[in-house]
Amino acid sequence: MMRTHTCGDLRPADAGRKATLCGWVATKRDHGGVLFVDLRDRYGLAQATFRAEQNAALYETARHLPLEGVVAVTGTVEARPADKVNPKMATGGVELNAASLEALNDCKPMPFEIGDGEVANELRLQHRFLDLRRPRMQHNLLKRHALTLALRKAFDAERFVEIETPILYKATPEGAREYLVPSRVHRGMFYALPQSPQVFKQLCMVAGLDRYFQIARCFRDEDLRADRQPEFTQVDVEMSFVTPEDVFRVIEGVLKVAWKEVLGVDLPTPFPQVPYEEVMLKYGSDKPDRRYGMEIRDVTEMVKSTSFKVFTEAPIVRGLAAPGGAAAFSRKHIDELTALCAAAGAKGLAWMKYTPEGMQGGIEKFIQEPLRAQLVAKLGAKPGDLLCFIADKKEVVEKTLGMLRLELAKRLALKPSKEWDLHWVVDFPLFLQSEGRLVSGHHPFTQVHPEDFALLDTDPTRVRGLQYDLVMNGTELGGGTIRIHRADVQAKVFGILGLTPEEAQSKFGFLLDALAHGAPPHGGIALGLDRLCALLLGESDIREVIAFPKTHKASCLMTGSPAQASEKQVRELGIVFQAPPRAGA
RNA sequence: GGGGGUGUAGCGCAACUGGUUAGCGCACCAGAUUGUCGAUCUGGAUGUUGCGGGUUCGAAUCCCGUCACCCUCGCCA
Numbered sequence: 001m002m003r004t005h006t007c008g009d010l011r012p013a014d015a016g017r018k019a020t021l022c023g024w025v026a027t028k029r030d031h032g033g034v035l036f037v038d039l040r041d042r043y044g045l046a047q048a049t050f051r052a053e054q055n056a057a058l059y060e061t062a063r064h065l066p067l068e069g070v071v072a073v074t075g076t077v078e079a080r081p082a083d084k085v086n087p088k089m090a091t092g093g094v095e096l097n098a099a100s101l102e103a104l105n106d107c108k109p110m111p112f113e114i115g116d117g118e119v120a121n122e123l124r125l126q127h128r129f130l131d132l133r134r135p136r137m138q139h140n141l142l143k144r145h146a147l148t149l150a151l152r153k154a155f156d157a158e159r160f161v162e163i164e165t166p167i168l169y170k171a172t173p174e175g176a177r178e179y180l181v182p183s184r185v186h187r188g189m190f191y192a193l194p195q196s197p198q199v200f201k202q203l204c205m206v207a208g209l210d211r212y213f214q215i216a217r218c219f220r221d222e223d224l225r226a227d228r229q230p231e232f233t234q235v236d237v238e239m240s241f242v243t244p245e246d247v248f249r250v251i252e253g254v255l256k257v258a259w260k261e262v263l264g265v266d267l268p269t270p271f272p273q274v275p276y277e278e279v280m281l282k283y284g285s286d287k288p289d290r291r292y293g294m295e296i297r298d299v300t301e302m303v304k305s306t307s308f309k310v311f312t313e314a315p316i317v318r319g320l321a322a323p324g325g326a327a328a329f330s331r332k333h334i335d336e337l338t339a340l341c342a343a344a345g346a347k348g349l350a351w352m353k354y355t356p357e358g359m360q361g362g363i364e365k366f367i368q369e370p371l372r373a374q375l376v377a378k379l380g381a382k383p384g385d386l387l388c389f390i391a392d393k394k395e396v397v398e399k400t401l402g403m404l405r406l407e408l409a410k411r412l413a414l415k416p417s418k419e420w421d422l423h424w425v426v427d428f429p430l431f432l433q434s435e436g437r438l439v440s441g442h443h444p445f446t447q448v449h450p451e452d453f454a455l456l457d458t459d460p461t462r463v464r465g466l467q468y469d470l471v472m473n474g475t476e477l478g479g480g481t482i483r484i485h486r487a488d489v490q491a492k493v494f495g496i497l498g499l500t501p502e503e504a505q506s507k508f509g510f511l512l513d514a515l516a517h518g519a520p521p522h523g524g525i526a527l528g529l530d531r532l533c534a535l536l537l538g539e540s541d542i543r544e545v546i547a548f549p550k551t552h553k554a555s556c557l558m559t560g561s562p563a564q565a566s567e568k569q570v571r572e573l574g575i576v577f578q579a580p581p582r583a584g585a
Numbered sequence: 586g587g588g589g590g591u592g593u594a595g596c597g598c599a600a601c602u603g604g605u606u607a608g609c610g611c612a613c614c615a616g617a618u619u620g621u622c623g624a625u626c627u628g629g630a631u632g633u634u635g636c637g638g639g640u641u642c643g644a645a646u647c648c649c650g651u652c653a654c655c656c657u658c659g660c661c662a
Binding site: 027049051052067080086111113122123175198228442443479480552557 | 586591596618
């Protein structure tokens with residue numbers, strides 16, 4: 001070993017021992033005759049002391065060490081006198097009195113400092129190996145490790161088996177756009193990188209493995225966001241002989257362990273379950289942030305009595321009361337909110353201020369008593385609130401009020417009622433209307449809610465699926481389903497979706513075949529590990545918890561990927577471009 | 586694919602309505618300094634104002650194009 005201790009190890013109890021530390025030169029403080037060098041590694045910071053009177057040549061060498069150069073320092077551990085102790089450092093009670101120094105590597109001038117300062121995103125990604133040396137990323141990556149380790153231990157304790165599934169998979173007919181990989185052996189054929197290990201985990205259930213999990217890399221060739229990367233990691237889970245409740249209990253238990261291990265926090269379980277219809281009504285979103293109150297209420301029937309045509313002629317009217325909004329928002333602010341509602345698809349924003357003197361402004365003149373009192377009661381409004389209403393088709397009302405609610409929470413700087421709000425959204429509709437036909441809400445293998453089998457024939461749009469999402473603080477952390485495991489039910493669902501048996505066979509052949517060979521009832525869930533980790537650490541961008549992420553346009557600024565392939569490689573694959581790639585591209 | 590934002594020294598930023606030699610802090614280099622710990626003090630060096638074009642006596646500043654990064658809608662388990 002080149003070192004006897006790490007830079008975070010030494011304590012006063014080590015005084016008198018000889019030690020060698022290896023690390024990066026973090027800072028130097030030269031006092032003319034005595035020089036302090038802080039050595040850094042991932043375990044901590046340690047102060048090495050060089051004295052001219054002790055060894056003039058060594059002192060002179062150490063003075064000229066470059067910052068971020070790599071050195072090994074050997075010397076004697078000395079306890080610091082009481083007035084020289086640095087209580088801010090874990091190793092602040094000691095210092096290493098240097099007797100010798102080996103420069104292990106030089107360091108060119110740094111593009112940015114290794115510290116907590118703001119550095120442009122582009123620069124960080126270009127020199128990611130240096131960015132990862134900084135405290136924020138060191139902390140985040142170590143916490144991510146703690147998280148995945150906790151998850152693995154918790155799943156293992158529940159008798160889950162971690163199984164790896166292929167990265168080179170096959171293009172699937174549905175879902176996100178996929179990354180394709182051309183085959184050299186099978187010219188003209190392609191693999192696809194998996195959007196998720198969905199099919200394989202079901203096959204594991206057919207194989208009798210009973211409880212599967214995987215920390216799985218997934219790929220989607222879609223446009224990116226702060227919470228989306230082209231490759232990301234899912235905590236993928238599948239279980240046999242289970243109901244949704246069984247899946248919930250396992251995930252709640254596993255997350256409870258994770259919170260404890262990573263944050264030292266006791267996460268309350270079980271998580272509340274909220275039906276899809278309820279979240280869409282109250283929050284206008286299927287991933288609601290429930291920590292801000294301000295729930296949406298339906299007032300369609302209540303406002304039928306007004307002379308306000310916007311209200312009486314719309315299919316749906318809903319509203320909310322923004323706490324303190326009457327005083328906080330000027331006419332100009334309300335105009336801005338109205339513009340946002342218009343951008344979301346609504347025709348406008350109907351509003352009035354509920355002041356201590358009564359209703360003011362906006363649609364006030366259309367609304368008389370007793371309707372005013374009824375609306376105040378229905379929305380739970382208090383004097384000082386701004387009452388907001390949207391009248392339109394149901395989908396528009398939900399979307400607009402959902403957006404408005406989040407915007408109001410932001411503009412009014414509403415305090416969240418708690419730090420962590422985790423809940424299950426359940427009872428999703430199995431089918432959605434799309435251009436006059438029915439399509440799967442999630443995927444065509446989602447099991448029918450046991451109470452709704454009869455509706456399959458009479459009113460399929462009211463059929464609920466055994467589908468669930470896990471939502472945390474307004475972010476979708478994951479989702480899953482119980483799968484259909486019987487051929488007759490599957491055939492029925494395919495029929496409702498307008499798929500003939502032949503089409504179903506050609507699209508999903510081997511899966512259907514597997515299900516027909518003694519597939520157990522099974523279901524599971526997949527959690528977005530990057531999002532989970534970011535939320536746990538208070539990061540709003542998942543790139544802060546990914547070691548080597550890509551930019552908004554899916555390129556890696558450090559390695560320069562994607563890049564052109566050599567002509568030979570392309571030729572071997574039998575690929576011919578329609579037009580030559582642009583020079584310099 | 587649509588909309589928006591940003592781009593000035595190695596880094597973070599400044600430069601009023603177009604106006605003389607584009608500034609400040611940190612880092613860097615040299616010197617001073619025997620107890621600092623985000624050390625301090627003195628001095629020094631550093632610019633294709635992303636790139637290309639245009640308007641103008643004169644452009645970091647205005648216009649057009651382009652590139653990169655970011656946000657957002659569409660898209661996306």
